[in-house]
Amino acid sequence: MNREIKGCGNGSYGSVVLGQPKGGEAVRQRRRAEHKEDSRPITVGFVGNPNCGKTTLFNAFTGAKLKVANWPGVTVERVEGSASYKGRPIKVIDLPGIYSLTSYTIEEKVTRKCIEDGEVDVIINVVDASSLERNLYLTMQLIELKKPVILALNMMDIVEERGMEIDMHRLPEMLGEIPVVQVSARKRTGLDALMHAVVHHYEEGPHGVVIHYSSEVEEKIAAVEQALKGKYGEMDNMRWHAIKFLEFDQLVVNDHPLEHMEKILTHNYEKQIINEKYDYIEYIIEECLFNKDIKAATTDRVDRLMTHPIWGIPAFLGIMALVFFLTFTVGDFLKGYFQMGLDMLSKGTLELLTSIQASQWMISLIVDGIIAGVGGILTFLPNIFILFLALAFLEDSGYMARVAYVMNETMGMVGLSGKAFLPMLLGFGCTVPAVMATRALESVRDRRRTILITPFMSCSARLPIYVLFAEMFFPDRALLVAYSLYLIGLFVAIMVAFIVHFHDKNRRQGNSLLIELPEYKTPNSRTVAIYVWDKVKDYLSKAGTTIFLASIALWFIMNLGPQGFVADVSDSFAAIVGHSLAPFLRPAGLGQWQVAVALISGLSAKEVVVSSFSVLYGINNVNSSAGMAGLSGILAEAGFGWMNAYALMVFCLLYSPCIAAVATIKRETGSWKWTLGMVLFQLAVAWMGAVLVFQLGSFIFG
Structure with a gap:
């Protein structure tokens, strides 16, 4: 040119x-x-x-x-x-x-x-x-x-x-x-x-x-400008609108429709315009950028492993295993100090309320309800902190984009692109931003399918459940058990996407992935601090609001029945609701009414499952050694063993997300019908998964 x-x-x-x-x-x-x-x-x-x-x-x-x-x-x-x-x-x-x-x-x-x-x-x-x-x-x-x-x-x-x-x-x-x-x-x-x-x-x-394009393109631009001016008069950015007409840009064409343009716009000029723009960009680079052929050697060396078609996925699984190793080892070390503080708070509050001669129901509400429920959740804060710290390092280092690239072929087999895996990765932190991140997908079909499977990824709210029951029933293999649940969630998400894709009459391969692989860099301390503090703040906020209110509500339904306040919890509203649901959960090994109540309360926030066990069984510090020993003893008397515990964790992994996530899904899809259908579907998947685990485990291990 x-x-x-x-x-x-x-x-x-x-x-x-x-x-x-x-x-x-x-x-x-x-x-x-x-x-x-x-x-x-x-x-x-x-x-x-x-x-x-x-x-x-x-x-x-x-x-x-x-x-x-x-x-x-x-x-x-x-x-x-x-x-x-x-x-x-x-x-x-x-x-x-x-x-x-x-x-x-x-x-x-x-x-x-x-x-x-x-x-x-x-x-x-x-x-x-x-x-x-x-x-x-x-x-x-x-x-x-x-x-x-x-x-x-x-x-x-x-x-x-x-x-x-x-x-x-x-x-x-x-x-x-x-x-x-x-x-x-x-x-x-x-x-x-x-x-x-x-x-x-x-x-x-x-x-x-x-930019002055080739003579052919310039003639077309001038003709479209004349047509626009004739119909709409003087316009801002007349030339830009004309160029967009040549690119068949639907937004501009719909906003400023023109008639009889077939003779002018004989074909789509977008590719030609792009190429001519890049011709000039290449010239700018030649004039202004020097030594551009020097490559980022470190990034290239690391990517030989991280984006390898065979070793990329094992590398990702190994990195996530390291994350959970740190979450359990370092987190459990710090957790002991939180447990000591909770014990002191519980004893001090009990002594204070007793000294002022507070009524017995008030003492029970504050000590057995609020402190046991909210405090029990706060003792998991070190584990949550370590998890988010590790995820923040991975995100800011530039590794997460590599995971989407590596998973592109796998996601393509289920009708999605590797880009759909990015919201799923966000799901390890919280389902709410993960669902919002599906906006980056181009079609409504891809967005809804990704929204359907993203809640199967283990969000941080489920971590307290895994930590408690894995350490209580699998003390020597707690890390392995918790890690297996993250893998199960990933496997179920991909299988569900495959089944939906298989039954789609208009199924097609996933879109090709176009994604930037950023340079690896040392994580920025301020960026990491903002990320971790934001997540910890959300966790504390949830403990001070949702879990606080849920603990109070749970205490009341445990202490109130059709006849008013009850002395025996088996006569309470909680027992009535739990007994009505127990037959449905019995095939999954979760037939105790207390378990049913805890699972219902978990719909408000998954952490509430742990606080509910604390309140339902009267354990003040359920995450301490004494608390876990007391709870496991009570559960053992009811026939609840390690297989039941694993089935419970699988159910909590797969069943519907919290209310905040459901509300976000409704907002993003714009359909209550679709949202409620998704919730019922996930409940069904959770029930089938827990039943399969319990029945198969009982058959194999007797």
Whole structure:
């Protein structure tokens, strides 16, 4: 293609024109004067490819503590915050990552809509400077919108580590004199310079290159512009709309329909436009980026194992085994101190209530209900802390994206892509964000199937159940037993997806996976701290609200019956409900009415299953050695042994998620019918799984 650049005194180099706003210096001076008198907040949108550091930069500007991770797809909805620069208020919007303005998935549409609807005054295009060529495609599209765009070069430390250099004078010239600012979201450097550029560029108005495509494409653009102008008059971004018509962009075509375009739009020009954009991007890279062929040797060496078609999955299973080894060994060591504190609190509260001559029912409610229920859950905090700390290290190191890549072939066999495995990985932490992360999938079909199987992944709320019953009934193999449950959850999720796919009349192979494999890096301490604190805070919040209220409610239904307060718990409402459900659970070895009540209470939050056992059996510190010995003795008298315990853990693994997760599923699917059907399906799967484990185990081991 014949290349010619005009402007900036740069001579002839390529097929672009470095554009300036129409009207010259007088117009720009007027704009500056108007904006100086304008005191309203400047709205800034962080836009960029997935995993380029937008959320980390947002946190640095606003002081927020949003979740960040070194893998794509973490941000799935827009988040707003506020900042200021020299007294000028600035509204900051963190938008989901996109690779281009051609949107397919829900979060891509969220970002595009925010930009197109005029909500954003200035676009900060955050780019991974170590992958400049890939990131610049979105940059070129943003510039075509004729909005003020600032290029924020993030991750410059990786550029320096690789020995690469970016010409910071030539790059802005090649992009049409848009501001280019070096920042480090992790180290919080370059923030003042970026905010200065925001205010200045807001007053100056848009700059940027105007790409002139081949003569054929330019003729088509001019014809579409004429048709748009004839029907709609003057429009903002007329050229951008015309280009989108050539790409058969359905959003633009539906918003501004034109008739009799068949002679102009003879075929889809999207591929040709993309290729011509990349022609110029390659030219920019040749001019501005040096030593780009130096590879990240460490990442390549590690990926020979982590993404190996044979050894990749065993490596993932081995890493998760290490995570649970640390969760049990280190967590149990720290747990002892929490148990001592709970014992002291329980005894001190009992002595205090006795000394003030509190009524017996009040003492029972506080000591046997609240402290036993909530306190029992808090003793598992060290295990939860270690689990989330390990997961935070894995996420921020860049490993999680490799798991999706490795699992792509397996997921393809069940009609999904490896991208669907990312929400499942999030399910190890919490089902709620995992369900929300399915927005990154393109089709409603893929989203619903992924939502269906994601709750089978063991969330952190189930960990206290595994820790308690594994250590109580399998003291020498507790780690192995707990780890087996995570593998069972993964296996059931894949099997359910396979069965659904097999019965789909329109079944097809999963979509091909296009996912960024980020550089391995040392986890950032602040990012890890934010992640862990957020999860621990949620756990404590749940202990102080859901579990607190559930413990009180459980105490009342245990101490109230049709005749009022009861002395014998077997006459209570809890016993009545439990006895009615016991026959259904008996084939699974869970025929005790107390077990049925505990499982019902677990629908509010899975941790409540543990606190329910504590309250139902009157064990003040169920997680202590004495508490576990007391509970196992009571259960043994009722014929509840190790096989029953394993069946119980399998049931808790597979049955429906907590109320918060169910509400999220309803919001994401928009259907109560589908949501309730999913809940009933998971209850059925849990029942069948527990029955299979108990009956088969009883047959084999007698």
